Amino acid sequence: MGFSQGFAKFILIVFNAIFLLSGIAILGVGIWLKVDKNIVNMQKLIQFDSKDPYLDNAAWVLIGFGVFVLLVGGFGFFAAVTQNKFFLVMYIGSLVIIFLGELGGGITAAVFKSQVEDGMETILSNTFKKYNNSSLVATAWDFIQVWLTCCGAKGYLDYPANNVSLAKNYTVPISCCVLSNNDPEDPKPKNETICESDAKKNNTRNDYLKKKGCYDSFRDKIKSHLGMIIGVAIGIAMIQLLGVFLGCCLFKKSGDVDVM
Incomplete structure (x- = not known):
């Protein structure tokens, strides 16, 4: 050798x-x-x-x-x-x-x-139709919204637009608020009251409410x-x-x- x-x-x-x-x-x-x-x-x-x-x-x-x-x-x-x-x-x-x-x-x-991206957007939007009828869907959305720092499929307005029923007559779930932690099972908003008020009044600031939709956040995460x-x-x-x-x-x- x-x-x-x-x-x-x-x-x-x-x-x-x-x-x-x-x-x-x-x-x-x-x-x-x-x-x-x-x-x-x-x-x-x-x-x-x-x-x-x-x-x-x-x-x-x-x-x-x-x-x-x-x-x-x-x-x-x-x-x-x-x-x-x-x-x-x-x-x-x-x-x-x-x-x-x-x-x-x-x-x-x-x-x-492009087909995958369009399909993902459609899937996320369609699950809102089942939000009120399934606690599993609600839990899954909480995880996604905390993980991707987002709210709704296209934005926080998805919740009132789809007549989603939430506890305390909230406009958006707590997981849509800007949080002081990253625990979807026990989310702690920076200011829950202002977050819900901003969602109800369609306030343009984003210090307490996450405005970005989860589809855009997911796409941006992949791109990054x-x-x-x-x-x-x-x-x-x-x-x-x-x-x-x-x-x-x-x-x-x-x-x-x-x-x-």
Whole structure:
């Protein structure tokens, strides 16, 4: 075994360590989507209208993808250590499949972006029709409004416009007020009286009442993290292409090494 072959083997092992970390990160995001209370309540609102578990499905896809990446990474360690040509080919093929899958997912997301945004706005607006008849809808909205610092689907006027019945004849729920805490189960407004007064009188100030709609807040939240998401996705893709290159290099330098 020459130095160059040993070096290629070492680099591929280091690469797989990084690749395994990316798999753990993807798996972690999937699990987070499954257990985070805010995401869970957003999914509840979606299912109340469309019956489709979009976010839940996305979580399972990420979990499955993360597990697959971990398996491929472990497989890559074995292929690098043994320099078995068959396993190196399988490893390279797996990386190519992952890369193409990510590319297809990115293209699909870009193509259907506007449809998803329109659908989300419709879903959020439609759940108001069920607000008075379901405590689950009300609870889900409390979580969303605290999480996204918003009120209503398009704005706080959604509540009076949809004749939503609230305790104490309030115009908006307490979760629509500017809070001194971030607990949707026990929200504490900075000034509950002024908040409700501003909502009733349609006051233009926003010191005590959240005026922004949750659809716009959700869209802005995604946009604020979009650069990071794209950067991470490109980084992972580059890592995978590097893995393909290193795998091919080791394959060429492995000579007749075969452990089948």
